[in-house]
Amino acid sequence: MSCFRCTKCGCVENTALSYAFEHFKDKQYLCSECDPQIGRWHGRFEKKSADGYYYDERGMIYSPEEVDIEKMELKNNRDFKMIGRYE
Numbered sequence: 692m693s694c695f696r697c698t699k700c701g702c703v704e705n706t707a708l709s710y711a712f713e714h715f716k717d718k719q720y721l722c723s724e725c726d727p728q729i730g731r732w733h734g735r736f737e738k739k740s741a742d743g744y745y746y747d748e749r750g751m752i753y754s755p756e757e758v759d760i761e762k763m764e765l766k767n768n769r770d771f772k773m774i775g776r777y778e
Contacts, residue, residue, distance in 0.1 A: 693726035694752050698716035703741045703752065708733045720750060 693706040697720060697735050704722035709729065711720060724730040724738070744752040751769065 695720045699725040
């Protein structure tokens with residue numbers, strides 16, 4: 692599941708449940724609720740803040756459980772480059 696942080700409200704959102712790729716070119720990463728084309732939360736999972744998540748150079752975010760902090764890689768052994776952390 693590819694997730695990102697909504698630039699408007701700061702929640703965790705899934706790229707498949709929003710028009711994310713239409714907005715990425717404009718650096719607007721909008722969740723379904725903040726996107727004027729949709730305007731409501733999809734209800735597939737609970738809406739929650741992305742605070743404490745880690746992100747990569749593409750803007751995709753990962754929960755602390757997905758990241759091995761010692762090795763700075765995803766726990767499924769894919770390479771992961773730590774760029775920052777949402778506080």
